[in-house]
Amino acid sequence: MNLTVSLRGTREVRDSSQLFRLTGLLDAFSEPTFRKVLGTKMDEGPKHIILDLSQIDFVDSSGLGALVQLAKQAQTSGGTFQIVTNARVTQTVKLVRLEKFLALQPSVDQALENIK
Numbered sequence: 001m002n003l004t005v006s007l008r009g010t011r012e013v014r015d016s017s018q019l020f021r022l023t024g025l026l027d028a029f030s031e032p033t034f035r036k037v038l039g040t041k042m043d044e045g046p047k048h049i050i051l052d053l054s055q056i057d058f059v060d061s062s063g064l065g066a067l068v069q070l071a072k073q074a075q076t077s078g079g080t081f082q083i084v085t086n087a088r089v090t091q092t093v094k095l096v097r098l099e100k101f102l103a104l105q106p107s108v109d110q111a112l113e114n115i116k
Contacts, residue, residue, distance in 0.1 A: 003037055004030040011041060017048035017115055019108065023055040026063030035066040039073060047079025050111045054086045064096060071102055082111040 003009060007030035009022040018041060026034060042049055049070070053059070059067075067083065074081035082103040085093070093099050105111040 021052040028062040031062040
């Protein structure tokens with residue numbers, strides 16, 4: 001799944017969840033495509049979303065805004081939205097006090113456990 005030059009990802013569909021693994025930059029340049037593609041895939045289902053951002057190099061305010069919108073979309077459709085994070089992403093999210101809302105997780109395994 002080539003989202004933009006600066007953001008790439010894969011999508012893995014499981015029984016009750018979708019796992020997106022992303023690498024690169026989640027910034028103003030990649031955000032519109034990221035939000036559109038993920039929003040469409042979320043509508044297709046399954047409704048439980050895990051976003052693996054552990055390999056992401058950078059998230060800016062546009063990226064955070066997209067994450068909040070996607071989390072709201074998941075909740076509205078009766079699903080869940082969890083983010084697997086790294087130190088850089090965690091720091092950015094905590095700066096704006098969204099760590100609880102965005103359900104930050106230390107690993108994909110932990111996020112999958114939370115769905116069961």
